[in-house]
Amino acid sequence: MMKMKKKVMTILMVPYPAQGHLTPMLHLASSFLHLHDHNDYYTFSPALLLPHFLHRQISAATTTNVDPRIFLVPIPPPDEEEQSAAAPPPPGDFFAIDKAIEEITTAAGQMEAVVRRYVVINDEDAAGVCMVVDLLVSSAIDVARRCGVPVAGFWPAALLTYRLIAGIPRLVAAGIIHPHSGIPKHPGAPIIDLLPDQPPLSTDDLPWLIGSPAARKARFKFWTKALNRSTTLQCLLVNSSPDEFHHHQHQQPQVLQIGPLTAQQTPIASSSSSSNRITFWDQDSSCLQWLDTQKPNSVLYISFGSWVGPIGEPKVRSLATSLDAIGIPFLWVLGPTWRQGLPRGFEHDLSVSQRGRLVTWAPQMEVLKHGAVGCYLTHCGWNSTVEAVQCRKRMLCFPVAGDQFVNCRNIVEKWRVGVELSGFGRQELEEGLEKVMGDCEMNGKLESLYELSLGKEAKCRAVANLIAFVDLLI
Numbered sequence: 365m366m367k368m369k370k371k372v373m374t375i376l377m378v379p380y381p382a383q384g385h386l387t388p389m390l391h392l393a394s395s396f397l398h399l400h401d402h403n404d405y406y407t408f409s410p411a412l413l414l415p416h417f418l419h420r421q422i423s424a425a426t427t428t429n430v431d432p433r434i435f436l437v438p439i440p441p442p443d444e445e446e447q448s449a450a451a452p453p454p455p456g457d458f459f460a461i462d463k464a465i466e467e468i469t470t471a472a473g474q475m476e477a478v479v480r481r482y483v484v485i486n487d488e489d490a491a492g493v494c495m496v497v498d499l500l501v502s503s504a505i506d507v508a509r510r511c512g513v514p515v516a517g518f519w520p521a522a523l524l525t526y527r528l529i530a531g532i533p534r535l536v537a538a539g540i541i542h543p544h545s546g547i548p549k550h551p552g553a554p555i556i557d558l559l560p561d562q563p564p565l566s567t568d569d570l571p572w573l574i575g576s577p578a579a580r581k582a583r584f585k586f587w588t589k590a591l592n593r594s595t596t597l598q599c600l601l602v603n604s605s606p607d608e609f610h611h612h613q614h615q616q617p618q619v620l621q622i623g624p625l626t627a628q629q630t631p632i633a634s635s636s637s638s639s640n641r642i643t644f645w646d647q648d649s650s651c652l653q654w655l656d657t658q659k660p661n662s663v664l665y666i667s668f669g670s671w672v673g674p675i676g677e678p679k680v681r682s683l684a685t686s687l688d689a690i691g692i693p694f695l696w697v698l699g700p701t702w703r704q705g706l707p708r709g710f711e712h713d714l715s716v717s718q719r720g721r722l723v724t725w726a727p728q729m730e731v732l733k734h735g736a737v738g739c740y741l742t743h744c745g746w747n748s749t750v751e752a753v754q755c756r757k758r759m760l761c762f763p764v765a766g767d768q769f770v771n772c773r774n775i776v777e778k779w780r781v782g783v784e785l786s787g788f789g790r791q792e793l794e795e796g797l798e799k800v801m802g803d804c805e806m807n808g809k810l811e812s813l814y815e816l817s818l819g820k821e822a823k824c825r826a827v828a829n830l831i832a833f834v835d836l837l838i
């Protein structure tokens with residue numbers, strides 16, 4: 365029998381312009397490339413639609429390595445853009461990014477023109493177009509609707525955080541938060557019944573409670589807008605393992621857990637995805653040689669992620685002083701601006717003693733895989749959390765903002781693979797380290813969690829969900 369030629373389905377993907385969002389979406393794109401082995405009719409051609417400032421930043425980064433079958437499409441296309449010499453700096457904060465995105469996704473904005481160009485491609489091999497949109501870029505859902513393109517949402521973080529956001533109407537109805545500001549009526553009150561088997565959460569963990577009262581209100585508005593747009597979605601791809609929570613839900617959108625998507629281990633591909641990497645900053649790989657000189661399990665790796673404001677100068681100073689006093693070897697990711705918080709002479713002393721290393725950006729996966737790293741002091745960003753589990757590293761948790769408090773509850777209270785740090789004073793750090801390194805059950809717990817979320821069975825279910833997504837959308 366003659367084999368049918370497969371048609372090409374274009375998947376236009378819209379990531380949010382932050383490292384912790386772009387990375388999992390790139391892994392998802394890579395998974396789509398491999399889906400053709402699981403589908404008799406289609407192959408899939410992913411293209412990432414990137415705001416021009418993000419595209420420019422990526423093009424300038426030296427550690428960009430993307431499978432050539434994944435297209436990176438700037439919005440607007442460069443010919444319509446100003447000369448790069450005149451290009452304004454990228455938007456600096458959450459609200460400026462949101463404004464920039466809303467501008468390119470309006471009816472008159474340039475994203476719609478780009479999507480329409482894909483829609484009209486009249487090629488006999490082309491099967492059509494669909495879109496996958498990060499919920500933080502929810503205005504792109506409207507673009508898809510106006511262009512008549514099927515669209516799914518993408519949630520790059522934990523399912524539990526999504527359930528908190530999706531639970532806003534219930535939190536309002538139950539009188540737990542103020543309807544217009546999202547501010548809890550009773551700080552610290554428990555939040556129950558979002559997911560079976562969830563760790564204890566309180567109103568202090570709500571992800572929009574960041575910054576001043578006005579900023580909190582604005583973030584709450586941002587989420588209610590995203591939530592309203594998302595209710596029109598047929599399905600939402602969530603970057604959590606299907607086995608992480610048993611989740612039965614009959615609401616729209618239908619949740620499909622297709623993760624966790626990590627470097628070198630998307631559910632569907634184990635090798636080729638490792639070549640897909642975009643990092644916004646140059647990695648300092650020399651720290652790996654320094655790690656080679658350290659004893660097994662002796663080094664504390666410290667990183668507070670890429671996006672949300674780091675911990676602030678006083679905390680930087682306090683952590684540096686405590687590290688000095690305790691004398692533990694450490695590898696600390698600390699950007700140049702935040703180094704102003706370091707005690708006088710700290711960097712110089714370090715370069716003489718070689719007792720620790722400061723880097724502006726580390727090859728995090730390689731660092732976490734290294735046998736010298738015994739523990740990871742983390743802000744509990746979702747990608748970092750998953751990577752720590754993948755590398756079976758214990759965590760000292762210091763959540764800073766957003767979903768990180770929810771992730772911390774999972775790590776400390778549900779999975780028991782980490783300890784929450786109460787502060788950066790010497791005693792607090794010493795006690796935290798003793799607790800996390802002295803727990804004899806943690807290795808076993810990390811192994812089981814790895815198996816549950818990244819093991820063979822979990823991967824099979826994630827792939828099955830990805831296949832279900834294709835059937836749903838096409």
Ligand SMILES: O=c1ccn([C@@H]2O[C@H](COP(=O)(O)OP(=O)(O)O[C@H]3O[C@H](CO)[C@@H](O)[C@H](O)[C@H]3O)[C@@H](O)[C@H]2O)c(=O)[nH]1
Binds near residue numbers: 728
């Ligand atoms: O020196 C470094 C530090 C980090 N990373 C990588 O950067 C990513 C960081 O992602 P994540 O841990 O999720 O943190 P953020 O970049 O801060 O992510 C934002 O987005 C996440 C997904 O929505 C949220 O969970 C976080 O709270 C939010 O801050 C990870 O893949 C790390 O491997 C490096 O490669 N080198």
